[in-house]
Amino acid sequence: MITAAFIIGIFILIMITDLPYLISEKKKSRLLIIYLFFILSGIILGILLDTTNPPENPSTLITNMVNFIIGSN
Amino acid sequence: MFKRLSKIIGLRKKENSSSNTAMAADKKQPMVEGIPTDINDLKARVRREFDRCEDIVIRTLEIGQDNFIEMLVVYFDGLVNKDTLNAHVLRPLLIDARIVPLDKSVNKRTIVNIIERNLLDNCEILELTDFNQCVQNILSGNTVLFTEGSDIALATCTKGFATRSVDKPDTESSVRGSREGFVESFRVNTSLLRRRIRTSSLKIEEMTIGQQTNTKVGIAYVEGIVNKRIVDEVISRLSKIKIDGVLGSGTLEELIQDAPLSLMPTVANSEKPDKVAGKLLEGRVAIITDGSPFVLTVPCLFIEAFQTSEDYYSLPFIASFIRMLRFIAFVISMYGPAFYVAMVGFHQSVVPFKLVVTIAAARQGLPFSPFTEAFIMGLTFELLREAGIRMPKPVGQAVSIVGALVLGEASIRAGITGAPMVIVTAITAICSFILTPYTDLLPFARFALLIAANVLGLIGIALVSAAGLVHLCSLRSFGVPFMAPFAPLNLSGLKDTFIRAPLWTMFTRPKELTGIHPDQNRVRMALEISPEDYDGNE
Amino acid sequence: MNKIKLPILAVAFIAILFLTGCWDNNDVSDVAIVTAIGIDKLEDGRLAMTWQILKPEAAQPGMEGGQAGKAYTNYTAAGLTLNEAHKELIRISGRKPFYGHIQVILLGEKLAKEGIAEFIDIFERQYEFNQTVKVLLTKDMTAQELLEAESDLENLPAIHLMNLVEANIFTGKVIDLPFFKLVMELEREGRSTVISALSSKSKNDKSTIKEMQIEYAGIFRKGKLIGYINTVQVQSLLFIANQIRQTLITTEHPLSPDKQISVEIVRGQAKREVSLSEGRIKGIVYVDALARIAEVHETQYSLKPDIAKIIESETAGRIKQNLVTLIDMAQDNYGTDIFGFGELVYKNEYGFWKSVKDDWDEYFVHMPIDVFVDVKIKRAGLIDKPSKAR
Amino acid sequence: MQKVRLSGIQLGMLFVGFLYGSSSLLNPAFSALQDGWLAFLIGWMLGIIIIAVYISIYLLNPSQTLIGILKSNFGRFLGTVIGILYAWYFLHLAAIVLRDFGEFSLLVILPNTPLPFIIGCFAALCVYSLKKGIEVTARTGELLIPLIPLASLIVTLGIARLIDFSNIKPVLANGIKPVLTTGFGVLSFPFGETVCFLMVFPLLRKRSTLRKTVFISTVIAGLLLLIIVVRDILALNPQLTQRAAFPAELASKLFPVINIYPLILLNLLIGGTIKVIVCLYASAAAITELSGLSDYKALLSSITGFSVTLSIWLYDNVMQMFEFAVSTYPYYALPFQIIIPVLLLIISIIRRTSERRKTS
Known part of the structure; x- marks a missing residue:
């Protein structure tokens, strides 16, 4: 829960810094x-x-995908 | 960027508009106001202008053979030299005027010309037709003569207020260089420069800044060397300044900075005329402010803090060695505590074993973490430094004794800090004084690094340093990249950075300052006088 | 932009104030600086680890000896793995051990006999482990016992032990084996490792390092101790392995066999070669040594070039004899390739190596090895002839 | 506002930093054991060829970024789709390098610090420097990148006493196949990754110097990396190199008397940051151009924030990280690094010749 709040907080911080560009x-x-x-x-x-x-x-x-393609060859 | 942001906040707009209107009201386009020809009108006008200025002297003279012409002599007591005024203004007017055929036959309008051309033996006389200009002249220490019936006033130079004589500069002392330092008087300062660069190419443009203080500001540069774009930029930035008062060059410095909120100054200052002259010859522009012994030079590069005028007076090897010492000092004073904290807290395996034993022994039983210790010691040092600077000299010594004995010795004995930390702080402090231009900003960098070191160790230090370096590289000083010649790299410019190459190898002027136009006169030293030529002369 | 920086800085600053000193910031005074480790295998199969932990306040150079007691203290803990022991140590000592300045690792004999591979892993995995630490064996005693021994020369026994190894560069009788080299050697194809061993001079007195000696070196096959060789053989081994920096050879004087003469080897260079002919591998060892005469007890002859020649060949003969003895011993007694001929075969004759890879030691036992030794005496000290009592 | 322009030396430095930075830590050719040098040489030569392909693509479509080139050669729709794939690839690359960063710091010095925090700090530095503009980054790079080879050089000289030239024998013990496989791996990491620079090439001030600059940088970076590869084989011995997670870090620990792993850290920080920055820039610029926006800086922090979470999401554990790097990544990167560029080159050449025919 705290982590979630922290993540959201960080992204909001990012948005604030980006405001002028936006x-x-x-x-x-x-x-x-x-x-x-x-x-x-x-x-x-x-x-x-x-x-x-x-x-x-x-x-x-990606590994599965690559293996699938290579395997099929 | 800044503008955009401010628009959002809505702060800047208000500020702008309010300041604009205020300024407009204050500085109504200086309207030309004629000088009243009638002597009574004139007197009333002058009295009104200098109402309640009780240091004004308004003296009425009657000159001519029949004492038929009334004149008004206006000056500020204390701003004029009374001897000059007596001998070269009043005496000619009151005594010599009788010899001159100055009688009623002369037209009152031409009388001013006669006074100017035939009577006054003062060297510097200005004809003024604008009353506001008269006021300005009176305020700057000139004596203004109004003549009855004429709309022309004469301003004679009688400046004579108390000034400091040219003295050794306090901030930058030198061993081999000139001992002269700039003073507060504008004209003396220009003369100090003019005496060193005796060419008509040395241009000193003057302008007045400050709504109330009307401070005289000179922009000096050497034509033919300087990059014209930089001069234009300086003039345009200076002329945009609208402020009540300019009391020192620091005010201007702040107002023309490229990055006002950066810690790094993008304008350099110096108290030494030889240094400023040297910078002018490299293609920089100097800004001389009346009333301040510090002359600003732009563009300012990072490397300038490491160059002193002394470097160019001593032999290249010695100068290079000292240059490198300065770089080492810069690094130590910035990284000292941070490095210590990182080493003690994170990277003990990097420290040699015996040193670890010593440090660990010194740190046994100490109450604070290395970071707190470094923080407290750093703060204490800054306090001591500030106290030492501002205190009167005798008290300052007491402060340093308290600092050395009480804080150094006793804090170790009391078990508050360890001896290694005191050593680190001390060496940091010593090193920070070596680079005078950056002494005041180094604490910021030091504390930032300290915090980073406490969280992430050397990685933190490296991250903060990298961010700082990015910041430095992003700065420009009047269009010149701040980190030149390192970034953008200019190999020939490196000759005057970590080392000071022999003068004969630095035969071109700094590329980043003078520009890279091929028509620019780039060679500052004739190549044919390289020292090899002196070989075998004997 | 700049205005917005301020709140960010403020937030960052507050965050950082909360974080001060957390995570990996271990103050040097809060960790237990380990100077030596001893590893033993207990009877019940668990691994016992002995740490010699520095007490910095007593080890500080300015301190008077004895004021704060011994400069170190030993802890022992055991566990199925070394990491278990490590955690057990934290439990009993209350401090986190720090291995960055470890000076010496001692391996107990029992552990060595059952295989040293077990102990290597943790130290390769540990991020701050000092990779250049010296590795030593203990013979006839446990590593723990050895670490309990006090030093009368240094205030830390670990330093004393390390110096024992370091100084032996000049004797050529101890193998200086840093940890990383041990790992490399164990991994090499076709080479058995030899590690110098500490043993006690007398059975009973194990209280000081003075009573210890590095008299033997243990031979390992596939990471397991199988036997010992003595210092003369170690010297020969170092000759073959081209690791001799300085050493001393004492022989009888060739012209009067009851008198001794010491020749100091100042540089020994060796080359090993293998040659494959008709499906048989033959090993050749060339040793070239530069020497000076260090001590002569024979007073009769002055050192003329022809005599020097004789001494040269005598010394060479002695070295060769030693080498051949060692080779025979390795082939006959231990049956393992401690010289790395297998490695040479692997590198130079890979095709052949593939066929003998699995039973190289078998092959090595029957491999003919030729030894050529050449000694050149360059100097003879400050005098020509010894003084003679008349 | 001045248009962003890089000088030749700045682009070259970025290129060297990009190639050398993180690869010098990981030793791209470790899996070929004692033949690593050979594998590296093969990868390097192939790398020069593929970089020549990139240069030719750009020179055939001057002043266009990768996205523009894709759109004009593959058509609007297909070009956009491939462009989005490329944007993802650059983003993914940035995340991979960030994760490498984090894992290195975590394994080597900061075992208890949370991974997201370390990665976040690195990413914040990258964003800060990119927000100042790619030209500022390039200028900073000019100052810092020469330090990386210096750091490696000090380590290399310090462990020179351990060098044993017989360690490269036996040559080709297991046949040529593993060498070729490793060489292919070297091609995809680091040389093929310079496909990011197709987004950076248009910033170069003088297009005429591009070929020379890039070629010289590739050769210099290759030589420096070759030194690292050979050092690891000769001084650390091939088995140890293969087992060690970070051979360079191990090498620094073998330095006599003192431990100088901070130098390796410096190496990682500068080189890795440059790589992340270039990848992030490429990704942000690609997305900006694809969506027709004006300034890449607007998207920068959000993309970086995403790539930080991506980098943490990327692998469950370090084992997966190394496994992915060795066995999956070369194939995954194949279309981005080789197939599409070669197709682009062919189409560009065909278009160019047909245009010429039309005009003549």
Whole structure:
């Protein structure tokens, strides 16, 4: 719980530092979509990682994928 | 960036608008106000201007063969030299004027010309037609003569207020260089520069800054060497300043900084005319402020703190050795406590075994962690330093005795700090005095590094140093990268950094200052006088 | 931007104030600085670890000896693994051991006999372990007993032990084996390790290091102690392994055999070669030594070049005899390759190595090894002929 | 606002730092044992070829970043898709290097400090320096990057007494296959990773110097790395090199008299930071360009924040980290480093010739 709060806090801090850039950008909606995508996925991932059962990591996925492709050759 | 941010906060806009209106009200475009020709009007005008200024002297003279012309002599008591005034202004007017055919046949309007050309034997006379200018002249110590019936006033130079004579500078002492230091008087300062650079290429542009103080500011540079863009930048930045008062060069320094919130100064200052002259010859611009013995020079580079004028008067090997000492001192005084804390807390295996034994023995039973110890000692040192500077000299000594005995000796005996920490603090303190320009900022870096060292050890130190370095590299001083010639790298510029190469090898002027235009006169030393030529002459 | 930095800095600062001194910040006065470790195998199969822990306040150079007592203290703890013992130590001593300045590791004889591989792992894994620490065996006693011995020369026995090894660069009779070299040697193909061993001079008195000596070196096969060689053999081994810096050879004077003469080897260079012919491996050892005459008891002859020549060949003969003895001993008594000929075969004749890899020691026993020794005497000290009592 | 421009020497320094920094710690050719030097040489030569491909791609599509090149050669849709993949790859690379950082610090000096904190500190430094602008980073790099080879050199000289030239024997004991596999690994780490620089090349002030700068940097970095590889084989012996998680750290511990692992730390910090910075910049610039935004700095911190969490998510444990680096990464990086660039080159050449035919 504390970790989650901490992660959210850090990402909010990041957003505060980015505020001037966000405001100066002309295509605001597009920027916000991308921006929030990263922020939210960072937060969600961070919180999920803190749980006892974190999601399957990308390296395993990539390894499986590579093995599948190489194996098929 | 800053502007954008302020817009969000809505602070800057308000500030801007309010200050703008205030300024506009204050400084209404100085309207030209004629000088009243009628003597009574004039008197009233002058009295009104200097109402309740009780050090003003307004004297009425009647000159000419029939004492037919009334004149008004206005000056501030204390600002003028009374001998000069008596001998070279009043005497010619009251006595010599009788010899001159100055009678009623002369037109009252041309009488001023006669006074100016034939009577006054004072060297410097200005014709003024604007009353405001008259006021300015009176305020700056000149005596202004108003003549009945003429709209031209004469300002004669009778400045004679008490000034300090040219003296040894306090902040930078020198062994082989000149002992002269700048003083508070503007003209003396320009003369000190002019005496060293005797060329008409040395330009000194003057401007007045400060709504109330009307401080005279001179911008000096050597034409043909200086990069014109830097001069324009300096002038434009100075002319943007709208402030009530400029009481010292520090005010200007702060207002023309490139990065006002950075710890690093991007404007250098010096009290030594020979140093400033040297910088002018490298293509820098000097800013002389009336009333301050410190002359600012821009652009200011990081490396300048390590260069002293002395380096160029002593032999290259000696100068290079001292240069390197300064770099070592810089590193020690910045990293000393942080390194100690990192070593004691994190990297004991890096410290040689016998030293670990000693440190561990000294640290047995101490109540504080190394970090707290370093923090307290560092803070104590800063307190002592501040006390030592501000105290009157005799008391200052007492402070240092208290510092040395009570804090050094007794704190070890009492078991509050360990001897190694005192040694570290002491060496840090000594080293921090070697680099005078950075003495005041080093504590900040030191404490930041200390905190980082306490959390992450050497990694923390490295991270903070890297961030600091990035910051330094991001700075520019009047368009010149602050870390030049290291970054961007300029190999020929390195000859005057860690070492001071022999003068005959540094035959070009610093590239980063003078610009890289091929038309620029880049060679500062004739190549044909390299010392090899002297071989075999005998 | 700059305005926004301030709150960040403030937050960071507060965070850092809370974090002060946590995680890995171990004050040097709060850790137990280990100067020596002894590792033994107990009867029940557990590993016992003995730490010699520095007491800095007593070891400080400025301190009067005896004022604060001994400069060290020993702790012993046991566990199935060394890490268990390590944690047990924290439990009994209340301090976290710090291995960064460990000076010497002592391996008990029983442990050595049952295999030293077990002890290596923790020290390779440990992040702050001093990799250049000296490794020694203890013969006929446990490492713990040895660490209990006091030193009358140094205030830390560990330093004394380390100096025993370091100074022996000049005697050429002790193997200076840092930990990392031991690991490398154990890993090498076709080479058995030899580690110098400390033993007690007399059975009963083990109270001071003065009573200890490095008289033997243990031979290991596949990480297990199988026997000992004495110092002369260690000298020969160092000759073959090209590790001689300085050493002394004492022989009879060639012209009057009842008088002794000492020749000091100032530089010994050795080359080992293997040659494969008709499916048989032959080993060759060349030793080239530069020497000076250190001491002559023979008063009759002055040292003329022809006499020097004779002494040269005599010394060479003595060295060769020693080497051959050692080689025979290794082949016949222990049957293991302590010289690294197998390594040479592995490196130079890889194809052949593959066929003999598994039973190289068997092969080594029957391998012919030729020894060539050449000694050159360059100097003879400040005098020509010894003084003669008339 | 001045347009960002890098001088040749700055780009070169970035390039050397990128190639040399983290690779010098990990010894990319360790799995070929005593033939590591040979494997490295093979990887290096292949690396020069692949870097030449990157340069040619850029020179055929001047003043365009990778995204622009992709769009103009593969068409708008396919180009965007591949561009997104590349943005992911750069981000992933940044996360991998960050994790390497963290694990190194954790294993070597700070075993009890939380991993996210260490990685976060590193990432904060990277963001700070990138927010100041890539040109500031390059300028700082100019100051710092020469220190890395210096640090390695000191370590190398310190353990020179341990060098045993017979350690490279037997040559090709297990045949050429493991050597080639390792060489392939060397190609993908570190040389192939310079595909990030396709995002940086357009910043170079004089395009004419690009070829020379990059070539010289590759050769210098390769030589320095070769020294490291050979040092590890000769002085540490191949088995130890293979077993050690960080051979360079082990080497520093064998330094006589004192322990100088802080030098290795310096090496890691400078080299690794440069690598993360370039990767983050490439990723941020790619996303910015893909979405048509104006300033990469706006996305920077969010991307970095994401990559920090990604780097922690990346592996369950260190064993997986090393396993991934050796057996999966070369294949995973293959399309990004070789297949797509080679395709790009071919298409660019075809397009160029057809254009020329049209004009003539």
